[in-house]
Amino acid sequence: MTRAWLLPILLGLCGVLVAVGMVAKGSPVPAAVLLVGFLGLAGVNSPLLFPRSITASEAMRRSAEDGRPVVYWRAGCPFCMSLRVRLGRDARRVHWVDIWRDPEGAAEVRAANDGNETVPTVFVAGRPHTNPDVEWVRGQLPPSSSRSRAR
Template sequence: MKRPWILPTLFVLCGSAVATGMFLKGSPGEAVVLLLVFGLLAAVNSPLIFPRSIGALEAQRLSAVDGRPVVFWRPGCTYCLRLRIRLGRNARRLHWVDIWRDPAGAAAVRAADDGNETVPTVLVAGRPHVNPDPAWVREQLPPS
């Protein structure tokens, strides 16, 4: 199993187990609601909500060409999720690098933050910014 899917899978399994117990105790309505909540948590923490990740070296090369920022992120990070949601449709205009899938991306984040893997780290014009404000990131996008 791929590492980014561990947390969503745990949400689904735990939600299913608890909902099954509630269903067997005679609370089918509550079981369905609980299962939907756990399903939503799994979806939000899955790689599906984020744009497709590419490798760090490719993202940095593309950023140098088109001027779009690079976002280093990892699944399960609430700050990454906040950035993604607050960017809305503009999120697709950035280059996203999953540091759990790309060792070069993880190394770039560690180099930017004194050895820590703090995400999201946004690379704008070659300069790293750790956990920036989503409004600021939106301002860094080149005109479309």
């Protein structure tokens, strides 16, 4: 089990334990609501919310080819979640590197942030930008290719 799943698992287990206690005391409806809330928090804090992560070397290679930004992130980071959610569908047009799964990615982030693993750190054209505004990130995306172009 990696660090990325520790917080979601703990949230899920806490939700189950509290819900079981509430059901034992005769409050099944509030227990169900509370359990759904805890499981929702676990889902939001899990790696499932993010597009599939790749290694830092693969992300940099792809970025050099297609010009897309590389976002270094980690599960449980509220700033990473905010960036992901606010990017919406555009999040699929960015290369994501989970620094808890890729030691090379963590080293890149530390090198860019004075030894700190501050995320999200976004690399555009090889230059790091720590916790940038979502509109700035969106502006760094290359134009999406249209299937039906005017001739």
